[in-house]
Amino acid sequence: xxxxxxxxxxxxxxxxxxxxxxxxxxxxxxxxxxxxxxxxxxxxxxxxxxxxxxxxxxxxxxxxxxxxxxxxxxxxxxxxxxxxxxxxxxxxxxxxxxxxxxxxxx
Amino acid sequence: xxxxxxxxxxxxxxxxxxxxxxxxxxxxxxxxxxxxxxxxxxxxxxxxxxxxxxxxxxxxxxxxxxxxxxxxxxxxxxxxxxxxxxxxxxxxxxxxxxxxxxxxxxxxxxxx
Numbered sequence: 222x223x224x225x226x227x228x229x230x231x232x233x234x235x236x237x238x239x240x241x242x243x244x245x246x247x248x249x250x251x252x253x254x255x256x257x258x259x260x261x262x263x264x265x266x267x268x269x270x271x272x273x274x275x276x277x278x279x280x281x282x283x284x285x286x287x288x289x290x291x292x293x294x295x296x297x298x299x300x301x302x303x304x305x306x307x308x309x310x311x312x313x314x315x316x317x318x319x320x321x322x323x324x325x326x327x
Numbered sequence: 328x329x330x331x332x333x334x335x336x337x338x339x340x341x342x343x344x345x346x347x348x349x350x351x352x353x354x355x356x357x358x359x360x361x362x363x364x365x366x367x368x369x370x371x372x373x374x375x376x377x378x379x380x381x382x383x384x385x386x387x388x389x390x391x392x393x394x395x396x397x398x399x400x401x402x403x404x405x406x407x408x409x410x411x412x413x414x415x416x417x418x419x420x421x422x423x424x425x426x427x428x429x430x431x432x433x434x435x436x437x438x439x
Binding site: 225252254256262263264265266269307309314315316317318319320 | 360367368369370371372385386415417419427428429430432433435
């Protein structure tokens with residue numbers, strides 16, 4: 222079993238929809254990261270969480286340490302949100318999920 | 328612009344050739360990392376450097392060497408390239424700050 226599991230692997234949404242991407246992990250962590258990888262390949266850090274919830278624009282990230290679970294929400298999705306979203310956990314090392322490929326249709 | 332600069336962006340090597348991937352950051356970050364990304368797999372850590380003068384192996388270090396030349400620069404060397412090293416390589420750095428990581432734009436390496 223992978224230490225970091227993301228779901229769904231692929232997601233297609235219509236513009237304006239509310240989107241949720243999930244990340245579950247099996248180890249005790251000090252922090253969890255959400256990253257965005259654009260079709261061109263560049264990777265951008267979106268959030269680093271150790272508890273609770275963070276919001277940046279239309280993006281919201283939450284984490285439940287007891288349940289070892291995090292979610293990334295996108296409100297009012299837009300085609301420019303199309304990307305691969307990657308969850309990574311930090312303990313004595315970093316482990317990355319394989320990503321969720323999101324496509325938002327106009 | 329502040330960030331991580333990674334060169335080259337593309338490279339084709341013949342089996343057995345050597346090359347060095349360069350990475351430099353101007354954010355005064357202590358930690359730097361080299362990752363590889365392969366289809367269907369998450370990013371995997373090759374080597375990292377927690378601070379200037381220190382380097383440690385990651386998950387997949389075989390076939391690679393690194394040098395932390397100074398606080399800004401962290402290079403990755405392939406001494407004798409193999410087709411299994413065909414991948415996209417990312418350099419990253421981290422330090423104090425809310426977002427954690429900053430990534431370079433990646434190097435797409437093909438070994439034939």
